[in-house]
Every structure is written in structure tokens, then in C-alpha cells.
Amino acid sequence: GAVVSQHPSWVICKSGTSVKIECRSLDFQATTMFWYRQFPKQSLMLMATSNEGSKATYEQGVEKDKFLINHASLTLSTLTVTSAHPEDSSFYICSARVPGGLYEQYFGPGTRLTVT
Amino acid sequence: AQSVTQLDSHVSVSEGTPVLLRCNYSSSYSPSLFWYVQHPNKGLQLLLKYTSAATLVKGINGFEAEFKKSETSFHLTKPSAHMSDAAEYFCVVILAYGGSQGNLIFGKGTKLSVKP
Numbered sequence: 001g002a003v004v005s006q007h008p009s010w011v012i013c014k015s016g017t018s019v020k021i022e023c024r025s026l027d028f029q030a031t032t033m034f035w036y037r038q039f040p041k042q043s044l045m046l047m048a049t050s051n052e053g054s055k056a057t058y059e060q061g062v063e064k065d066k067f068l069i070n071h072a073s074l075t076l077s078t079l080t081v082t083s084a085h086p087e088d089s090s091f092y093i094c095s096a097r098v099p100g101g102l103y104e105q106y107f108g109p110g111t112r113l114t115v116t
Numbered sequence: 117a118q119s120v121t122q123l124d125s126h127v128s129v130s131e132g133t134p135v136l137l138r139c140n141y142s143s144s145y146s147p148s149l150f151w152y153v154q155h156p157n158k159g160l161q162l163l164l165k166y167t168s169a170a171t172l173v174k175g176i177n178g179f180e181a182e183f184k185k186s187e188t189s190f191h192l193t194k195p196s197a198h199m200s201d202a203a204e205y206f207c208v209v210i211l212a213y214g215g216s217q218g219n220l221i222f223g224k225g226t227k228l229s230v231k232p
Binding site for chain 1 (some may be wrong): 148150152157158159160161162165206210218219220222223224225227
């Protein structure tokens with residue numbers, strides 16, 4: 001149980017275009033999902049917390065107009081990187097918190113974004 | 117403030133020898149601690165968790181960790197390393213208070229290499 005999927009697993013886009021990444025909880029309903037960014041050989045950096053039916057909470061320094069998060073249902077959160085630039089190239093990982101659990105999070109497999 | 121410190125950025129062992137990945141935590145509260153593993157270009161997988169029950173926690177793939185309050189440590193061990201254990205390991209504490217309660221605080225990671 002507690003499986004989280006992400007789509008796509010990797011994407012290449014041109015500078016100035018937008019990219020949408022999906023995060024789905026497959027066998028449970030997740031009222032809270034998280035989006036992380038990971039640079040090579042570094043730890044995960046929390047970008048935002050996504051709550052179903054409400055606005056996402058962004059961490060300090062994360063541009064909310066650039067990284068649009070939508071949590072429209074209890075099993076789906078999306079991250080849209082708008083007007084992508086090469087510096088946005090990174091590994092994006094989502095996670096979902098299991099309801100009623102002790103705050104542990106289950107992670108998706110990640111999405112490798114390359115902006116050319 | 118709560119934090120975790122992984123004392124080694126890189127650990128190298130030979131196959132069949134013991135593994136020790138060190139983690140110290142800082143918390144004014146009784147912490148909830150986790151170890152996650154990340155294989156290259158993959159998401160994170162939960163290895164084990166400590167939530168104030170037994171201090172010796174057994175996880176998947178033969179890993180275990182011992183919570184030592186007197187030493188503020190939560191080191192990860194495995195009696196005999198396997199080639200498939202080569203990965204990045206993250207020690208994580210749950211933020212216990214404040215507006216971001218429930219968020220994960222990651223250590224910087226320890227890369228485990230296993231030599232044949």
C-alpha cells in the first residue's frame with residue numbers, strides 16, 4: 001500500500017514553455033501532498049505543501065507564480081513550471097502524507113526536468 | 117530548532133561487511149525519526165521509522181536503527197552489506213511544532229558505496 005506515482009518520469013522542454021507534472025496517490029486518499037526539488041548530489045528541498053481544495057503553502061524563496069500547484073482531488077496534485085528556464089532543470093519529487101498516519105510521507109519516483 | 121546531522125557524506129564498505137550510517141538529531145521534543153533510501157534517479161523509499169515505541173527499530177532489507185536519547189543519535193546499521201544497498205540514505209526528523217508541523221526535515225544524505 002501507500003503507492004505514489006508521478007508522470008512524466010522525465011521531460012525535456014524548451015526555454016519559455018510550461019511543463020506540468022502530475023503526482024497521484026494510487027491506493028489511498030491524500031489530503032496533503034508535498035513538492036520537493038533536488039539538485040544533483042544534494043538533499044531534498046521542500047518547495048510547497050499542497051492541501052486538497054485550498055491554496056498551496058510555499059516555502060520561503062519559492063516563486064508561487066512560477067511553480068503553480070493545484071490539488072484538485074484527494075488523489076492528484078499537479079505542479080506546473082511556467083516559463084521554464086535552464087536553471088529550473090532539476091529532479092522534482094512529490095510525496096503524500098497518509099491520513100491518520102504518524103506524519104510519514106510516501107514519495108513518488110520523481111520527474112527529471114531538463115530545460116534547453 | 118529541530119534538525120538532523122548526518123555525520124558522513126560518503127561511506128564505502130565491502131560486500132558482506134557491516135554498514136553503519138550515522139545520524140544525530142536535535143529536538144526539544146520527543147522526535148519522530150525516519151531513514152529513507154534513494155537509488156539513483158528514483159524517489160525515496162521508507163526504510164524504517166521511530167515513533168517513541170521500541171528504541172531498536174527494524175526496517176526493510178535487513179536494516180535497523182537504534183534510538184539513543186542520551187546520545188541524541190539514530191544510527192542506521194546492517195550486519196552484511198549487499199551490492200544492491202549502494203544508494204543515498206537520508207535521516208529525517210518530523211517537525212513537531214509550529215505552522216509547518218508535520219513537515220520533514222532532511223539530513224544532507226550519506227552516499228553508501230559497496231565494493232565487490
